[in-house]
Each structure stands twice: as structure tokens, then as C-alpha cells.
Amino acid sequence: MARPQIYPKADAKSQWFQTRYPGATMNANVGVIHTTEGTDWPSYGGGASAPTLTAKPDFKAKKLLFRQHFPIDKSARALVNLRGGTETNTLNAFQIELTGTCDPSTHAKWTKAGYAHIYWPEAPDWALRGLGELFAWLDKEHGIPLKCSVKFLPYPKSYGSAGGQRLSARAWQGYYGWLGHQHVPENSHGDPGNFPIAKVLAYAKGTTPPKTPTPSKPTSRIAALSSAVKPGGRHSQVRDLQQLLIKAGYGPIKGAVTDFYGVNTQGAVARFHDRNPKYKSIGLVRDPRIGPSGFVALQKMAGRR
Structure with missing residues (x-):
């Protein structure tokens, strides 16, 4: 029996990129969580850097809206995937971008400016429940396990690999369950920060979620420029x-x-x-x-x- 490829609550028309970027066929068994660092639907360069799904909060209705960009079992494009290196986008990874931020300084700036947004390390329960419903559906229909064996570090400590959270190629290839952009090899991004994954998984399983821990104090995050960052080049x-x-x-x-x-x-x-x-x-x-x-x-x- 064929597995359903469209999440029932998702809009699969507004930003459907599969026709332009067919991608590789796979069997999704791992979920990667990103944050967009914006407050509206991203353009993703017409699909060139799109995930499988994007979730955007509807604050009035207190629910998440979903747009789907690729079928569940087709590779998305939101990860760095170096030619000849570790397979990331194409290694059975379902990817979701969460509209909002994981950056405490951006959160403070947007709050001061009056921008409605979700700071995902402290996301409201209604948003986490919405993700829990999606995760439960992915577990039931596609077998993405409702488990997580990695630690989500707070941003900006999660940027790069100095925090030790980045998986090796071998560990990535053998991973099943949920993790963040900060854990994927060949990538340097730190999203989604100290994301409350335990709460989302509890909602997905129908159990009582744990209390949210006090957010860690931000640390210095001035980064050095890579020599590969130059006009016409590609680098994370x-x-x-x-x-x-x-x-x-x-x-x-x-x-x-x-x-x-x-x-x-x-x-x-x-x-x-x-x-x-x-x-x-x-x-x-x-x-x-x-x-x-x-x-x-x-x-x-x-x-x-």
C-alpha cells in the first residue's frame, strides 16, 4: 500500500516546488527541524532551498498553518549537501522550517518593534501541539520514530560545531528520529536552538509534556569569515x-x-x-x-x- 505523500492539513498548492526540483526518491525515517528567522512565508529562491514543509503561526486562531513543498518521500533542499560528501538532503530526511526565530537577540529586537512572532525555544503550547499532531501523523504513516537522542543547544552556542552537537557522517547515516539543523554534518547553522523537542514528542504520543527548562544565557557568537564566502561561490x-x-x-x-x-x-x-x-x-x-x-x-x- 502506497504511503500518503501530502500532510492532510497542508496547503500543497501555494508553494509546490516538486515540478521544478523533482529530487531523489527516498523513505523518510528522520526529521530535521529548521527555523526560518523570518515572520512570513519564505520564498526559498523559488524552491532551490526549500524544506518539505513550512509551518507558520496563525496567532488569531492559535494554530499552525502548513505549506508543503515536496512529497514526504522526495528529497528536500534546505540542507548543505556537498557533492561527493555525506548525503544530507537525500538521506531519507523529512525537513520542516518553522516560521519565527531561535535567536534570543532577534527575539528581543522583534519584541521591541512589536512584531508578532514565535521564539521557538519558548513556543506556546498550541504551536507545540500542532507540531505534535504532524509528528504523530509522520510516525503512523511513514515510520519516523517519535524519539530524539541528541541535545538541542541554545543559539548561538549551537552555531558551527564547537558545541559538539554536530553528528559525524556515520552517526547521521544511522540516525532515526528527530533532530535539528544544528546536528546535521556538512552544515554550520545553529537552528532551531534549544528547541523544546521533549514537549512536542510528548504531545505526539499523547502523554504529559515536561516543564520547559529555563533558557540558557546567550554567549558570544561573533564568527570568523570563511575564505570560501565570495561572489559566485556556494557555502553554508x-x-x-x-x-x-x-x-x-x-x-x-x-x-x-x-x-x-x-x-x-x-x-x-x-x-x-x-x-x-x-x-x-x-x-x-x-x-x-x-x-x-x-x-x-x-x-x-x-x-x-
Whole structure:
């Protein structure tokens, strides 16, 4: 009997990308949780960096709205998947992006500005119940186990791999259950922070959820620039660069966020240099390449410490 490929509560028309990006056929047995770091439906570059599903809160109705982008058993595209390296997108991974943030500084900024949003480490119970229903359906129809054996670190400690949370290629290949973007090899992103996975799994199982622990105090998260981050290149840190540019007021960046340093990202970097000429390469009228010192300055402008 064929397994159902569309979540019954999902809109599979508004942003359906399967026709443009057919992907690889697989049998989903692991779930990867992301956060969008935005408050609206992302464009995903027309599907180039889309997950399987996106969940967006409807605050008035106190429920989650879902948009599905690919069938459950087709590979999504929200992870870094290096050619010749560890299979990530294509290794039986169902992926969900949660609209909102895992970043405490972004949460504070949006709260101050009056933006309605979910800070996922402290998500309301109605949102966690909505995810629990999805997880229960995925367990029943696709066998993604309602278990998690990894620790979700708070953002920004979860960024990169210094926190020890990133799985090895072998551990990733043998993992079944739920984890976050912060755990996937070949990736550097720290979402979804200290996500309350135990609560979601409890709701999915119909048991009493545990109390939410007190959030950990944020730590320093100024990151060094990778030499691979350059115009025309691809690198996971480009996504971070794009988000920083947008947060600091140098956006919008059409098609963001992706790992590709394209013309739109170059234009935003050039705008950054126009306003901060001391970080510009000497002799260039228009400088589209971010440098190490400029990248540090940009992070501080976006609120990092």
C-alpha cells in the first residue's frame, strides 16, 4: 500500500516546488527541524532551498498553518549537501522550517518593534501541539520514530560545531528520529536552538509534556569569515551573511536565504560598503565582496556580541 505523500492539513498548492526540483526518491525515517528567522512565508529562491514543509503561526486562531513543498518521500533542499560528501538532503530526511526565530537577540529586537512572532525555544503550547499532531501523523504513516537522542543547544552556542552537537557522517547515516539543523554534518547553522523537542514528542504520543527548562544565557557568537564566502561561490555561511545583511538594513535580498553568493547578495554587500567605506577594498568603486573585518562589523551591526 502506497504511503500518503501530502500532510492532510497542508496547503500543497501555494508553494509546490516538486515540478521544478523533482529530487531523489527516498523513505523518510528522520526529521530535521529548521527555523526560518523570518515572520512570513519564505520564498526559498523559488524552491532551490526549500524544506518539505513550512509551518507558520496563525496567532488569531492559535494554530499552525502548513505549506508543503515536496512529497514526504522526495528529497528536500534546505540542507548543505556537498557533492561527493555525506548525503544530507537525500538521506531519507523529512525537513520542516518553522516560521519565527531561535535567536534570543532577534527575539528581543522583534519584541521591541512589536512584531508578532514565535521564539521557538519558548513556543506556546498550541504551536507545540500542532507540531505534535504532524509528528504523530509522520510516525503512523511513514515510520519516523517519535524519539530524539541528541541535545538541542541554545543559539548561538549551537552555531558551527564547537558545541559538539554536530553528528559525524556515520552517526547521521544511522540516525532515526528527530533532530535539528544544528546536528546535521556538512552544515554550520545553529537552528532551531534549544528547541523544546521533549514537549512536542510528548504531545505526539499523547502523554504529559515536561516543564520547559529555563533558557540558557546567550554567549558570544561573533564568527570568523570563511575564505570560501565570495561572489559566485556556494557555502553554508552565505546564508548567515544574507540574514545579517537583512537584519542590519542592507536588504532586501531577492531569493534569500540560500548558500549561493549571487548578484543580489553582492548588491547588498556593495550597499554595506557604500555606507561603511573603511571596510571596502582599496580602489574599488563598487565592492561586492565581504572581507573578514567587514563581516565582524556587520555581525555587530546586526546585534551580535
